Amino acid sequence: MSTQELRVGMVGYAFMGAAHSQAWRTVNRVFDLPLRARMVAIAGRDTSKVAAAATRLGWDESVTDWRELIARDDIDLVDVCTPGDSHCEIAVAALRAGKHVLCEKPLANSVEEARTMTATAARARIDGVRAMVGFNYRRVPAVAYLRELVANGRLGAIRHVRAVYLQDWITDPQFPLVWRLQRDKAGSGALGDIGAHIVDLTQYVTGELITGVSGLTETFIRERPLPAEASGLSASAGNGATPATGPVTVDDAALFIARLSGGGLASYEATRFATGRKNGLRVEVNGSLGSAVFDLERLNELEFYDATVPGPQQGFSRILVTEGDHPYLSAWWPPGHIIGYEHSFTHQIRDLIEAVAVGADPSPSFEEALQVQLVLDAVERSAGAGSGWVPVAAPTVQALA
Amino acid sequence: MSTQELRVGMVGYAFMGAAHSQAWRTVNRVFDLPLRARMVAIAGRDTSKVAAAATRLGWDESVTDWRELIARDDIDLVDVCTPGDSHCEIAVAALRAGKHVLCEKPLANSVEEARTMTATAARARIDGVRAMVGFNYRRVPAVAYLRELVANGRLGAIRHVRAVYLQDWITDPQFPLVWRLQRDKAGSGALGDIGAHIVDLTQYVTGELITGVSGLTETFIRERPLPAEASGLSASAGNGATPATGPVTVDDAALFIARLSGGGLASYEATRFATGRKNGLRVEVNGSLGSAVFDLERLNELEFYDATVPGPQQGFSRILVTEGDHPYLSAWWPPGHIIGYEHSFTHQIRDLIEAVAVGADPSPSFEEALQVQLVLDAVERSAGAGSGWVPVAAPTVQALA
Amino acid sequence: MSTQELRVGMVGYAFMGAAHSQAWRTVNRVFDLPLRARMVAIAGRDTSKVAAAATRLGWDESVTDWRELIARDDIDLVDVCTPGDSHCEIAVAALRAGKHVLCEKPLANSVEEARTMTATAARARIDGVRAMVGFNYRRVPAVAYLRELVANGRLGAIRHVRAVYLQDWITDPQFPLVWRLQRDKAGSGALGDIGAHIVDLTQYVTGELITGVSGLTETFIRERPLPAEASGLSASAGNGATPATGPVTVDDAALFIARLSGGGLASYEATRFATGRKNGLRVEVNGSLGSAVFDLERLNELEFYDATVPGPQQGFSRILVTEGDHPYLSAWWPPGHIIGYEHSFTHQIRDLIEAVAVGADPSPSFEEALQVQLVLDAVERSAGAGSGWVPVAAPTVQALA
Amino acid sequence: MSTQELRVGMVGYAFMGAAHSQAWRTVNRVFDLPLRARMVAIAGRDTSKVAAAATRLGWDESVTDWRELIARDDIDLVDVCTPGDSHCEIAVAALRAGKHVLCEKPLANSVEEARTMTATAARARIDGVRAMVGFNYRRVPAVAYLRELVANGRLGAIRHVRAVYLQDWITDPQFPLVWRLQRDKAGSGALGDIGAHIVDLTQYVTGELITGVSGLTETFIRERPLPAEASGLSASAGNGATPATGPVTVDDAALFIARLSGGGLASYEATRFATGRKNGLRVEVNGSLGSAVFDLERLNELEFYDATVPGPQQGFSRILVTEGDHPYLSAWWPPGHIIGYEHSFTHQIRDLIEAVAVGADPSPSFEEALQVQLVLDAVERSAGAGSGWVPVAAPTVQALA
CATH class of the missing domain: 3.40.50.720 (NAD(P)-binding Rossmann-like Domain)
Incomplete structure (x- = not known):
């Protein structure tokens, strides 16, 4: 070492x-x-x-x-x-x-x-x-492997992307007003918190950018008790007889449809009101030669449909992305031994350290993240203007003096 | 008898x-x-x-x-x-x-x-x-059972509906120009053919109506060979050295987001370009007390999440909707013996015969189908006008003299 | 016609x-x-x-x-x-x-x-x-297709077969003593009723015979109320204050391990006490080049693992066996439109009519069924003699004068 | 701390x-x-x-x-x-x-x-x-939770256990003769390596002991190249033109059927020749009131069938065992964020440290492991003696002076 x-x-x-x-x-x-x-x-x-x-x-x-x-x-x-x-x-x-x-x-x-x-x-x-x-x-092995498949042309021309990130941790109206529900702290609700992930992830795996959107947002519960204490995604409301409440100032859910730079169509949904979905990030990509599905709740798996194999045996293959010939995994455990959520952070830091060591720029860069921000901003503007189409341009960046 | x-x-x-x-x-x-x-x-x-x-x-x-x-x-x-x-x-x-x-x-x-x-x-x-x-x-037992669950309040207030109808029978650009791809015969493409099903089905199971939409349509392959012969959803192109071609005049795919009369949000997608999806009608409904998922490729099953059972044992239950206490099924086979696509038509006719016999109005009525038509029409108008929001009103019907 | x-x-x-x-x-x-x-x-x-x-x-x-x-x-x-x-x-x-x-x-x-x-x-x-x-x-398309895959060498040498047929219709001790629970009518319990199916099916798809067994049987509920009325797999007990009861004279469950003629190992289980399994016939075959899984509750699907494709993309493919290039299916509905349990009977009669018309012997013949009977008989004898190994020979048949 | x-x-x-x-x-x-x-x-x-x-x-x-x-x-x-x-x-x-x-x-x-x-x-x-x-x-949260369910009577009387541990890392005959394939180092093959896990796990979750067995073992590939280098479950053979070979002295696969102390029946299979199964430990338990299924390749999930809920809504629930009210998980991540294989070791050490600190005996004790050993020994003896029944008694332990 x-x-x-x-x-x-x-x-x-x-x-x-x-x-x-x-x-x-x-x-x-x-x-x-x-x-x-x-x-x-x-x-x-x-x-x-x-x-x-x-x-x-x-x-x-x-x-x-x-x-x-x-x-x-x-x-x-x-x-x-x-x-x-x-x-x-x-x-x-x-x-x-x-x-x-x-x-x-x-x-x-x-x-x-x-x-x-x-x-x-x-x-x-x-x-x-x-x-x-x-x-x-991006550092979940199945996601990195999906990007490889697309980059190698295994899916052909991308026709459709459908991406959802579904959670349910605030369906209870008594769940308190934590910082993630306040615009001044969080900037945005489901859209910025989890919608950002699926915008980035789908652009990453397809290698294409969103060129325009039409969107919708909603806040189902507009007033919540002030929190006594909170951490992570759990919290409890204060115990007073009539707890003080405050306004929820971010979206509970956001939906939008989009066009991709390669000519495909895409749909996105981010919500904290999908009862039963705990960390339900699910992405499906359909191309002219194949399709793939990723589900974060089963992050060690990738479903891949290869339309180039003989017709009768075509089907969605459940690939267990846990083998030594899959991204990141030769360093971990034997075949079929699954990894968890936290490993994505270890992989992220691995890539960051390597970039720093060799003097390369790590990805995703701030510029890439700014582009995601521009997409989310376009969604909010569309939602605020009758869902009309809002184009999204790639950011132009000038180095600050 | x-x-x-x-x-x-x-x-x-x-x-x-x-x-x-x-x-x-x-x-x-x-x-x-x-x-x-x-x-x-x-x-x-x-x-x-x-x-x-x-x-x-x-x-x-x-x-x-x-x-x-x-x-x-x-x-x-x-x-x-x-x-x-x-x-x-x-x-x-x-x-x-x-x-x-x-x-x-x-x-x-x-x-x-x-x-x-x-x-x-x-x-x-x-x-x-x-x-x-x-x-x-509507007559698939799992769909009828889902409607019962919603009607009995088991899902609570409906927050989200997401519905897709995915097929892939025309991904090959050489697939010929059958009548379903011509506006004068078919009226519409994926939107009217299969999109109509998910609009009707989701309104049926939720008991709510779509009140407005924002949509997008696309025709990926705009010119196709003229057909030699065709039936059902299969066909072959003519054999000439350079087969004559003609323009596709309907949509290959349509996406839209919507609001429901009960305050929920919904998304819809109908496409014939989802490689690997053969008859992929999939509907998920999230309510304040529970959720459910239906998939036509597994039409004997319904996934149901009951958020009222004790927390640690909550999960999506795969209900095999094949039992005598499920809709329509006491007339068929023993437990767990599955039925097929065609049975939905037998059930439809069963209900029609009973309505005729007792002098009742069968459902879905022409009026209900007109309302579905109005939704699809709104989607086309939104898609033609920058995806802007188009409200949908329930039809008012006056008996023709 | x-x-x-x-x-x-x-x-x-x-x-x-x-x-x-x-x-x-x-x-x-x-x-x-x-x-x-x-x-x-x-x-x-x-x-x-x-x-x-x-x-x-x-x-x-x-x-x-x-x-x-x-x-x-x-x-x-x-x-x-x-x-x-x-x-x-x-x-x-x-x-x-x-x-x-x-x-x-x-x-x-x-x-x-x-x-x-x-x-x-x-x-x-x-x-x-x-x-x-x-x-x-045998006439379920996915089963016929699995046989084709094995016959074409796609699974290689068969190493393992594991087959279960799980039902739960008599878990209630008050379920009455229908004819299927009486040895003089039914001959055998779960073993002969549903065990027979998995013995035949696995021998059919592998093209190999069982050469010996070691088995175990059990009757969990030994006394049941006499039936008032019964049909199919449902029935109700008599309504008397203290209903008369009678002895269950067949097995509720049977398990056995076996060797196959090609050198592989196999396990079998037939039971009517697998709570939650309604018609749970499930067969997995592992060969040196691939594996396959069939589940009767999802009879339109076959899982196939092809170990000859590049390592990183290997996985169990969920093949929707509903297409025109799959056995029996060109006569039915468009892609992805599923069929049901009853269709296996229609296919069986189709094959029978064709055999009769051309003067060929239909399969499975009585001789094949006798061989299945010999396997079940060996299981009963093993179970009755301390689970010791009982070899099974292929039947020799002499035409009756 | x-x-x-x-x-x-x-x-x-x-x-x-x-x-x-x-x-x-x-x-x-x-x-x-x-x-x-x-x-x-x-x-x-x-x-x-x-x-x-x-x-x-x-x-x-x-x-x-x-x-x-x-x-x-x-x-x-x-x-x-x-x-x-x-x-x-x-x-x-x-x-x-x-x-x-x-x-x-x-x-x-x-x-x-x-x-x-x-x-x-x-x-x-x-x-x-x-x-x-x-x-x-035992320390996988879903396994610990399954034990709780059984212990709380939620499955009722245990009727059936079926357990397999399926791997495929030596299906290639050229895979070398690593220590796990040599009796003097490993003691046993699939039986002792992975069969031991399912014996322990099923006895742990049911709270019952195996009282007798009838078994079968097989070595499919009896001679293998000597290894150049090996670690974990991967290795490569030596590069010589004709590599030296040696005999495989352990079982490649073992199957056995068993009776449980509570009157139920059980089946077990451990193999390294199940093509496509990487770390396929799968256990199903059927009781009079419910059933459950655990699969190590999806170790964050437990399927639970509750036969006490109203009939029409019964089904196998896929419980995502990732929540704060599940065993071990309040210390980890928010809802739905999955953990991996390695976490079971962290939990094991957590329990060990707590036992040491309070002066309690940790479990599984050596005595419990000896009982597992006695089961495996009985399987080998049965397999060596025509699969005849071999009873297994709980160990009697006398402290060594």
Whole structure:
């Protein structure tokens, strides 16, 4: 194993912080990499909580101001795991200080912020500073393998994409008003939180871009109790006889139809009201030569229909994407031994470390994430204007002076 | 078994004619009904072909003009199985002659024709003449059972419907220009042919109506060889060195998003370019208390998620809808013995015979089919106008004098 | 359609009688055959019940003694649908009278009777009289297609077969003592009723024979209420305050392991106590080059694993066996339109009619069914003798003088 | 997090060593436990390889003789991850030295060794020294939840268990003769390696013991090339023109039928020749009130059939066992975020640490593993004696003086 280190500082220690920490701890134990990650420090506002998190998650120290991480010389990379409202400030400061940045999705809460961040990253790139966005599902082996299949022409011309991301964690009207339901913190609701994933994932696997959309959004429950305490995607309402309530300011669900740059049609749905669907990201791609289906709740599998085999034996094959000849998997367990959600983060960091080590730009870049943001913005604008068609152009980026 | 007869004349003997004939032959063998169907005569233009069809399909005689069926006294009901362009003329004539009518979907090729037919049916109803439309999938036991579940409140408030009808029989650009690809014969492409089914089915199971849509249509292959011969959904192109071609004048695929009368959101897709999907009608309904999924390729099953059972044991149950306590099934085979596509037609006729016998109006009525037509028309208008929102009003029907 | 007739008489009108009648009524409507089936007469002991059955099921007349069918000149074929205890007497008499015979499985209630029937059939064959046994599942298209795959070497050397036939219709201890639970009527319990199917089906698809077995049987509920009335697989117990009971004299469940003539290993299970499994016949075959899985509750599908395609894309393909290039299906509906349980009977009769017309021996012959009987007999003997190994030899048949 | 440590030494660093290391590294990061695992030292025979393994897997130091671990004062627990032929010597030495022991399954390569180990563990228990066996699949949340369901009576009386563990990693006759194919190293083939898992798992979830068996074993490929190099379940043969070969001395496949202590019947199959099945452990349990199915390739799911809900809505529910109210899962990710194979080891160590901390005996004990060994031994004896019935008695254990 390499003795050269990549020294990491992380901001945030909730759900994403825990997932990223697991990845930083594990990546060099499984993959043979040119740099060895060192978990130097974690930043959070509450002194005792962040200290406990550091101990629990395996960071050498904790600090209470993320600016400390940026000011230090012994940190090479800043991993941004906070809610979207602080991404821009932290990432821009880090990049300007010459730190590589891994930023959780969505890149920002507004297109304007995303543009700023992208321009900053373009400037930093000139100095060899790397910026990457955490669309971790790209690193699920079955997704990476699907991209390979499409890139190798195995699906032919893409005719249809249908993508849904279905959850049900707020169907109960008594579920409290957590930060993810507030526009000022989260920027957007289901659309930005989980819709962003399927926009990125489908563009990634097809290698095509969305060129226009027509959309619809809805907030089914418009007023919710204020939360007593919350973490991750679970929370409880306050216990008062009549708990105080507040307005939900983001969408509960968003649907849109789209056209792809290659001439195909696509549909998207993101919702937190699909009872029974827990983490139901499902994508189907139909091409002129074949089709494929991916389902995150069965992330070790890919269904592939090959229309070039003899007619009578054509069918959707359930490929168990767990073998040594599948992406990322030779480093893990024997055939058929499945991996979990968290492994996508380990793979993400593996790719990031390799990019940093060889001086290449990691993907997805801030620019790619900005383009996703532009799609989501177009959906919101369409939904706000009678679902009329809103074209989406690829972003043009100018490096910030 | 009853000795009183319901004397039937049928027009058309292709795919739908064969399916309906199988049902007319079988219905009294399986169900105990107040009337006994008698297959009196079948009408078609080609003398020898229609005579062969009569022998093969089990009709007592054949005639070469459908008007003969209407003129005869020994026919009580006319079953219209022709392409959509002749539905209006035949059905209106039959109803005016006092014959009950079963008309295949789509009701007509235009809203105008559908309105005429609906008004005629309303007038005929006053005289006890019955009119029904062949949305046969309503009679799949799993679909009927899903409607019961929703009607009994088991899904709660409907939040989401997602419906697709996916086929792949014309993905090959050399597949010829059959009548289903010509607007003057078929009225519409995937939208009217299979999209109509999912519009009807989802409104039927939810008991709600679509109140507005935003849509998109596409014709991927715009020119095809002229057909040598065709039947059902299979055909072959002419053999000439350079076969003559003609323009495809209908949609290959149609997508739309919609709002439901109860406040829910819905998405729809109908396509003939979903490689690997043969008869892929799939509907998912999410409600505040539960969800359900139906897939026509596994039509003996219904997936049901009951959010009212204790949390840890919640899951999508694969109900094998083959038992004696499920709709229609006590008349068939023992537990777990599955039925096929054609049984939906037998059930349809069972319900029609019972309605005729007791003097009740069968459902779906022409009026219900007109409403489906209005939805499809709205989709086409939205698709033609930048996907902008097009509201859909329930039809108002005035009996034709 | 041919005008030459095959005149049929049937004995029995319960579950199997209804299924066979549906097939006789339908076969010439769907398949183009050299003979046209004529449903001449049905025999049963109760005058009014058999008359009602004739009307309902579509037979021209009814008689109260099966010997009448055999004595008549206007009957060419006798279809035996009674419980197993009368198969031998009826089939032997019919064959000796020169009638072709279709006999429901199991061939007989004892090996001795099966031997008599087989010898009689061998003698009749000399005179051009045909005998066939109703292992209808061979005619499920997916099963026939699986046999083709194996015969074409697509699975390579067969290593493993695992077959179960799971039902649950008598898990309730109050389910009454119907004829299927009485040794003198049924001969055997789950073993002979449904175990026979999986023995035949697996030998059929692999083209190999079972060469020895080690088995186990059990009767979980040994005493049951006497039935008030019963038909098919449903029944109700008498209503008396303390209903009379009687002993269950057959097995509720049977398990056995076996060796195949090609060197593979096999396991079998037949039970009526598998809660939730309604008609759960499931067979998996593993060969050196591929594997396949068939499940009767999804009889339109076959899972096929092809180990000769490139490693990363190997997987179990869910083949929808509903296409025109699959066995039997070009006569039915368009792509993806599924068929049901009853179609296996129609296909069985199609093959029988073709064999009769061309003077060929239909399969499965009585000899093949005798061999199945020998396997089941070996299982019972093993179970009765400490599960020790019992070899099974292929039957030697001598035509009865 | 506790500051009190549990100091661990591990023997072996191949597949199991890597899996256990991942668990030791992770357990305190995810679970809040009374002791903190410290990965003190790892033992292996090759100096440089074990040193590299220590660095890679996260152990503070490496040693080349496992006896060093036992001699040291700074080690509290020895984790035995070697092949089965050394389990007895190492575990006995460790227990006698007062070290807690976690021993991989199978407990030993012979019943005699297993008895010695069990007696030693019984003696050590008196002094508060703990011994546990690594049947890690008990700690898969879906398996633990299934045990709860059975224990709470939700399945009623157990009628049937059918369990298979299917792999295909040696179907290629050129796959080399690795240690798992040699009786002196591995003790047994598929039977002991993977058959042991399904014996333990089914007894664990049902709470019943196997009381007798009748079995069959087979070695399909009896001679294989000697290996060049091997690790985990992958290997390559030597490259010589005619590679030297050696005899396979273990079973490739084993099948057996059994009776359970509660009166039910069971069947088992373990094979490495099930083409297409990679890690296909599948267990179905049928009870008088319900059934359940577990499949290791979809280890985040449990199918549960509840026969106590109203008839028409009964079906196998696919429960996504990923929620906070399922065993072990409140410590991991939000709803629907799946875990992988390796998590079972983390859970195993969680339970072990808790047992050590509170002074309780962890389960599965050596005695439980000895009973599994007795079952496997009975299968081999039955297979060697014409598949005759071999009863299995629960072990009687006397603490070794």
